[in-house]
Amino acid sequence: MNQVFELTIIGSNSAVSTFDRFPTAQILQIQNQFILIDCGEGTQFRLDKFGIKKSAIDFIFISHLHGDHYFGLIGLLTSYNLSGRISPLHLFGPAGLKEIIDLQLKYNGAELRYTLFFQATTIEGNRPLFSNELFEVSSFPLKHRIDTTGFLFSEKPSVRRIKKEKIEHFGLSVEDIVSIKAGNSFISEDGHEIEAEEFLRPIIKPRSYAFCSDTKYFEELAEIVQHVTCLYHEATFETEKEHLAEKTMHSTARQAALTAKNADVGRLLIGHFSSRYKDLSLLLGEARAVFRNTDLATEGEKYEL
């Protein structure tokens, strides 16, 4: 599997920064496409720190308008202006986000010199947001104190390719290749009929990534993120603080794992840790007790999905 589908954690803390952990931001790379998911304060500096080329980002998704998920956005957008960006940028988030950006740009006294395509998200059901030849994205409602959506990123099924060695061995013509790809069997020079399947490289199962932050636990979420390759789910608190999770509409590590288990996902990453936890092993342990294949979202780390 040589096609890139890779997540880098830029910020893993909730609310303010503590213990050198910073507010939410992630980079999802799908082949040559870079997608920024949430953009807490200081994200642009941290992208520099982790050696991620900011100019490579063409898509930004913002889950909701609590500051630890978007206060770094306006800085990034205006920095693009300074660095001479001209390629368009696609931004998805709550409608108010556009209003906030426009107001700040107005007082900034300079217009963006690149095109910013904005599409408002909504908490009315699951919505397709974007699709190109490589991936598609949809949003789904979470349950938080203000309107919040999660995002589901799915690879497009790739066109099946013919094994290189078969092309050489049988001296296949372009016509042969088109025919085999269409599923037709091939008649070799010595008259044997060979099934198309023999020539084709194995099917790469499209991978998927679901981003869920911030939300309280609710059972139906597992249906939406069913079978994803990787689920990122916030895990702000330990189980003993479930009353706090309830009150602030966040989740415990155990609840994040419960959703992962019920959704039968490939792996779970937990993040958005409360500033009360310096040591995160308690949260990890509680999640793993329910869903074994859990890891901490660790800043600067890359996860091949």
Place this chain on the structure above:
Amino acid sequence: MNQVFELTIIGSNSAVSTFDRFPTAQILQIQNQFILIDCGEGTQFRLDKFGIKKSAIDFIFISHLHGDHYFGLIGLLTSYNLSGRISPLHLFGPAGLKEIIDLQLKYNGAELRYTLFFQATTIEGNRPLFSNELFEVSSFPLKHRIDTTGFLFSEKPSVRRIKKEKIEHFGLSVEDIVSIKAGNSFISEDGHEIEAEEFLRPIIKPRSYAFCSDTKYFEELAEIVQHVTCLYHEATFETEKEHLAEKTMHSTARQAALTAKNADVGRLLIGHFSSRYKDLSLLLGEARAVFRNTDLATEGEKYEL
């Protein structure tokens, strides 16, 4: 001189962050009062880094609405909410700042739990902004691409105190002290008349600090900042790039020094360095050639004024 009047540089770069320099922010401490001047993105994290207690800040002054001077403000204001701040905060800046904050708070879905007093600055002449028993602040217009003000912070003349050893030696009563402070001479037990001056500690000349960022060079500025103890002046470019300074309405290091010289200030700090300069010695050299007592505004460093 045991009364604190001290400047700490939090960010010294212009525009984006480079060479581990960050956008403009400074802390001026006058005795027990902490004043934040400008607040570029990430300021709250950097205050933590430098061990400055954010909760001690009761005054914030914002020079203008270019992002590298205020994008960190909303994060700081909302962090205060999370950390349970209840003491009021006094904020001074262009009128649009309040609009921007209010819009972001609206979508944040939570009100500030402390009182935020906002006073709009104006570029119409020099204006007194604030005064308490320790210091006073006024604003003055700079010449930049959008409405921008500088700020002048001045210590109040301190009440003259009586030397401790004199109180003990002569066994001064409260009435004696009041009388001496009022300038009356004192008659000792053996009948000698002693001038009030003999009892009083030396006059501490009130100190002053002028903050000038961002601005193009203009001669009249020197009159406004005449004789300040310390002048901070932006010095974005070297002299060879004066055409760029002209075009972007910034200053060269030489121009900053020229203002310092014409104003006959005590010392000059230059900052707001362009990201083109890794090594700042060229800028420092050009400034010192005109005004000897110049230093670079260096992040994390404290300057006793």
